[in-house]
Structure formats: structure tokens, C-alpha cells
Amino acid sequence: MDQKKMVCVITGASGGIGKEVVRTFCGHGYHVAMLDRDGELLEKTMQELGLDHSQASCYQLDISDQEQVKATVARIKAELTRVDVLVNAAGIVGRYAKTVDYDFENFKRIYAVNVFGTFLMMQNVLPIMVEQEQGAIVNFGSVSGMRGYTLEVGYGSSKWAAIGMTQNVANEYGGCGIRVNSVSPGWVDTGMMQRTLDNYRELGENGEITLGPSHRPAKPSEIADAVYFLSSPEASHINGANLVVDGGMLLG
Numbered sequence: 001m002d003q004k005k006m007v008c009v010i011t012g013a014s015g016g017i018g019k020e021v022v023r024t025f026c027g028h029g030y031h032v033a034m035l036d037r038d039g040e041l042l043e044k045t046m047q048e049l050g051l052d053h054s055q056a057s058c059y060q061l062d063i064s065d066q067e068q069v070k071a072t073v074a075r076i077k078a079e080l081t082r083v084d085v086l087v088n089a090a091g092i093v094g095r096y097a098k099t100v101d102y103d104f105e106n107f108k109r110i111y112a113v114n115v116f117g118t119f120l121m122m123q124n125v126l127p128i129m130v131e132q133e134q135g136a137i138v139n140f141g142s143v144s145g146m147r148g149y150t151l152e153v154g155y156g157s158s159k160w161a162a163i164g165m166t167q168n169v170a171n172e173y174g175g176c177g178i179r180v181n182s183v184s185p186g187w188v189d190t191g192m193m194q195r196t197l198d199n200y201r202e203l204g205e206n207g208e209i210t211l212g213p214s215h216r217p218a219k220p221s222e223i224a225d226a227v228y229f230l231s232s233p234e235a236s237h238i239n240g241a242n243l244v245v246d247g248g249m250l251l252g
């Protein structure tokens, strides 16, 4: 890899949004470290995006596993030498249910990935950014982390936590040249959205979703553009913010 290239680490890189984040950062000349729990899909995603190993590197890991995160970030540091941007896009929605029926194992797994995984990635990447005296982190919240929607006590509260952690870390490291922000999408047209709609129907919900004045879900590329903006020099004084990208869905 070209040692002068900026490096962006993206978790959930094979997912609907993650893949577009990879495409966007590669398009802006970054070398991208693509992280996902599904190794085979990572290679397929690279092929699909037409990337070669001078543009991207693949790392399979489960972000909820402390040792795997530690070892993977150490490998990235050894192989790519730096981390300019970290995008924590990996996340799971789990199974929807009313609170009394919400399975505890499901709840714990959602927290393990969305909350602890995001924390572990930041904890292991931050020392590299502190040493560089420069870096940007973008976490994934959701409108689910800003309103008390029904059937998602676990997923929704995990996203409140992700937005909250963003502010904790932004405040702690803002003086070290590091900015930490979150993006909160409304509905985005990905596999996660389809799984959620299927789950609603299984629960006897009519599957009608609030889309707001745009009357459509976001395209994954529209979320990727917001992530790129937050990491870019154009956002140099934005720290601890939660950028809502929902087409106006929260307006009512």
C-alpha cells in the first residue's frame, strides 16, 4: 500500500450501508480496511466494488470479542501503519417484541455488538489517533436512539447508548485533535430494513412504516455521504454531534 494514503477502518463493511461507505472512501483516495464478521462476504464485496489490494484490505472479526478487536487493530497498525478515520457501521437489530416478550439473550447480543463492539473498536483505535494527534470517528446511532419506538427496547436503547458514548468520547479526546460524531439514519434500504419489515409482519403489525415527507427510505449512498462529510476537513469544528439523516422522518 502507498504509505502516504490516508487509512479508513470500516466495520460492517459487507453490509448494505458499510459497502457504500467503503465505495465512498475509496473514491476519495483512502485505503480502506474492511472489517466484518463474514469473511467470505468481505472478499465478494471487494470484487463487487472492483477493488484491489492496493485500495482495500479485508479483516474478519467479531467486534464484540475483545481479543479479536485487539488483535485486528494491532494487525491494521502493523500492515497499514495509521488510522485516520474509524467508521463503526457494524450493528444488529435482533428480534423485535414487546418488552415482556423481549428475549434476554437477544437483548444481550444486541448490546454486545452495537454498544460493546463500538466501544471496543474506539478503545483500541484511539491510542493510534492520539499518537498521530489526528483522527475522526463516526459511530452509528439511529432515529431509534432518539425516540421511544415500540417493539425495540433492546435495539432502540443500544442506539441511545451509541449516541451517548459518542459524546463521552468526543469530550474526552476533542483536545487531542480527534473528532467523534454519530450519524442517525431513519429507514435505509438494506437487508436490515427488509429483515425488520419481515419481523413486523410476523408480529401481526401491518408493516406500514413512517417515512416522513420524503416518502422513501434513504439510499445507502446517502448515508455514506453524511459519514464522509463528518470525517472530512469540511467538518473540522464538528465534534460530539449526532447528524440525523432521515429525510425529515422525525418531523412528524
Ligand SMILES: NC(=O)c1ccc[n+]([C@@H]2O[C@H](COP(=O)([O-])OP(=O)(O)OC[C@H]3O[C@@H](n4cnc5c(N)ncnc54)[C@H](O)[C@@H]3O)[C@@H](O)[C@H]2O)c1
Pocket (backbone or CB within 6 Å): 011, 012, 013, 014, 015, 016, 017, 018, 035, 036, 037, 038, 061, 062, 063, 064, 088, 089, 090, 091, 092, 093, 113, 117, 140, 141, 142, 143, 184, 185, 186, 187, 188, 189, 190, 191, 192, 193
Ligand atoms: N438499515 C436501516 O434502516 C438502518 C437505520 C438506522 C440505523 N442503521 C444502522 O446502520 C448500521 C448499518 O446497518 P445496515 O442497514 O447496513 O445493516 P446490514 O445488516 O446490511 O449490515 C450490517 C453489517 O454488520 C456486520 N456485523 C454484524 N455483527 C457484527 C459483528 N459482531 N462483528 C463484525 N461485523 C458484524 C454484518 O455482517 C453486516 O455486514 C447499523 O449500525 C444499523 O443499526 C440502519
